[in-house]
Amino acid sequence: MKKIASILTILLFLTNANAQELRNFRFGLVFSNAIMFPASDNVDLKSKPSYGFDYGLSIDYFFTDNYAISSGIYMDHPIYARSGTLENNFSFSAASDSAFALAKGINSSTIGNNEKITSMNLNVPVSFKLKTNEIGYFKYFGDVGILNSFRIQSRYSLKGTDIQKIRFGKENAEFNAINYHTKTYNFSLKIGGGIEWTISDNTALLVGLYFYNGFIDYIEDNDAKATYIRKLSLRTGILF
Secondary structure (H helix, E strand, O other): OHHHHHHHHHHHHHHHHHHHHHHOEEEEEEEEEEEEOOEEOOOOEEEEOEEEEEEEEEEEEEOOOOEEEEEEEEEEEEEEEEEEOOHHHEOOOOHHHOHHHHHHOOOOOOOOOOEEEEEEEEEEEEEEEEEOOOEOOEEEEEEEEEEEEEEEEEEEEEOOOOOOOEEOOOOOHHHHOEOOEEOOEEEEEEEEEEEEEEOOOOOEEEEEEEEEEEOOOOEEOOOOOOEEOEEEEEEEEEEO
């Protein structure tokens, strides 16, 4: 009987400890709309603001009431657009010299058209979050850290031609003729802040504004110039 009592006591202690540990975590479902601001070191290329969005699960671990390590996992769908001198993206020196170019409608007037990359990435942020005590129904927070972005899929299009949504990494005639691909991994600085609006004891609505600054050349092509992705993101969500 004493052994059973001892086992029950240990189990009760472990259950309470696990419950306390779980109370330090806070989960949320979030959705973000973003404006992309790509920047290239190549002065002949003109990057254009474009749209992106992401959605997923946020995870905060609070080691005190006001400080937390924040992470999560998000599916990100950025769009990158630019125009300019794009000849180096192709494996031929002149559009008129290539049967592939003729078949796809690439010529001197279309090779400088807008190009677009639509991607799907898996994002894993790691950051330090500071949050105030409740003021009325609101809590205010700041969030600083890094964003790890892993490319899952990426497609390339060139306006005015038949090159539309070519999947990078797929071995086909279109891909072989394009000396161009996006990086598998991108690393960014993440900085932002916002408010949480408490609507019940364990539930709150979230609104935040974030800026991301990429540090890795997003595109590998033949111009030997780096292209960095920057974006401004409006995040909304619900925390549990």
